[in-house]
Amino acid sequence: MASVEQTSVQNELRELSVKPIHRSRPWTATAILVGGPILIAIGLVIAVSFGARDIHFSDIWDAIFHFNPKVANHHIIQELRLPRVLGGAMVGASFAVAGAVMQGMTRNPLADSGLLGINAGAGFALALCFAFFPQLPFMYVILYSFLGAGLGAGLVYGIGAMARGGLTPLRLVLAGAALTALLGALSEGIALYFDIGQELAFWYAGALAGTTWAQLEVMFPWIAVAFVMSVALSRSVTMLSMGDEVARGLGLRIGLVKGLCAVVVLILAGAAVSIVGAVGFVGLMIPHLTRKLVGVDYRWIIPCSAVLGSLLVVFADLAARMVNPPAETPVGSIIALIGVPFFLYLARKEWREL
Known part of the structure; x- marks a missing residue:
């Protein structure tokens, strides 16, 4: 008799789990996944073209497919601008997917790696790394960044x-703000004591300048594996977003799934x-925008968030270079201009619902 009742409950929960998927908008998601990469490609070309030295589109084609070491523009494109814009696209996708997974896993609309101390923890680990192991290869630097993120x-x-x-969403954000301030102060203290302010300047500013092919080669496999994992976990994240009880009733191994999501x-x-530094709000804004566009099924939210996150950072970095040329504005500042009002709106909404 008990097994019959349990089966009945599970059937009801499965019916509930299907409803959010029916509220998804696959056509909109498909349009984002098809049109988004085209817009990203256009943004990459524009971003490579504009800067302290404007470069014609034909030079970009030649630099990629017919590289001539004697042409100065080819060196600028290959060694400076291409790794920078590709790094921006990868960083935007990473922050956005991380935010989407966090928000779905915790059911916390304010979840974001910048707001919950993860970015600050990674930055603190980088400060220790630069202070005590200044010649460490980037392959190991990125491991320190992972450990610091876990600590935060x-x-x-x-x-x-x-x-x-x-735990409540606002308490987590308040704890994240306090820890971010503490780790930020400790990082600055380490920078002053060991005289490594120049090495950490990129992290404080949140800038893509100085990104190299060597960094991207180390970073890409990690991001690719994590993205594949996030897509594989997307159905489980959808269940978690409906609550632990519903997910448990559907047979989901909550502890295992949350552990993999945390990884x-x-x-x-x-x-x-480790590449761009303290850039916040990408993982906060993009998942909310994506849910508005494609619905609540994380099988669509995660890949669409990656596309929209890349778009945001690529064009924000372009705007950062065009605000006051030839000087550059940190990309983190440009994104914060949008992110801070969005965060205040969400925080006010959460406070009203308490």
Whole structure:
């Protein structure tokens, strides 16, 4: 008799789990997945063309397919601008997918690697790395970034869980803000004491300048594996987004799935921070925008977030270079101009719902 009742409950939960998928908009998602890469390609070409020295489109084609070491523009394209814009696309996708997985896994609309201390933890680890192991290859630097991201996430969730009433979205954000301030101060102290302010300047500013092919070669496999994992976990994240009880009733191994999701987030956020530094709000804004466009099925949200995140960072970096040429504005500042009002709107909405 008990097994019959349990089967009945599971059938009802399965019916509930199908409803959000029916509310998805696959045609919109398909349009993003088809049109988005085209827009990204256009943005990459424009971003390579404009800068302190404008370059004609034909030179870009020649530099990629008919490289001539004697032409100065070819060196600028190959050694400076191409790795920069490709790094921006990878970073935007990483932050956006990390935010989408975090928001679905925790059911926290304010979840973002920058707001929950993950970026600050990675930055603190980088400060220690530059101070004590200045000649360490980037392959190992990125591992330090992963460890720091895990440290930041663990501390934030630990601090948030200690509060009376348990974890809430606002408590997590407050804990993240406090930890970010602490780790940021410690990182600055390390930079001053060991005189490594120049090496850490990219992290404080959140800029893509100085990205190299060697960094992208190390970063790409990590991001590719994490992205494949996030897509494989997307159906499970959809179940988690409906609540642990529903997910458990559907037979989901919640502990295992959340552990794998945490690994994905730490890899994506850690890799992105190791390249671009403290850029926040990408993982906050993009998943919300994506859900508005494609619905609540994470099988669509995750890949579409990757596309839209890449678009945001590529064009934000282009805008950063065009605000006050030939000087550059940090891309993190451009994104924050949009992200801060969006965060305040979400925080106000959450406060009203408490």
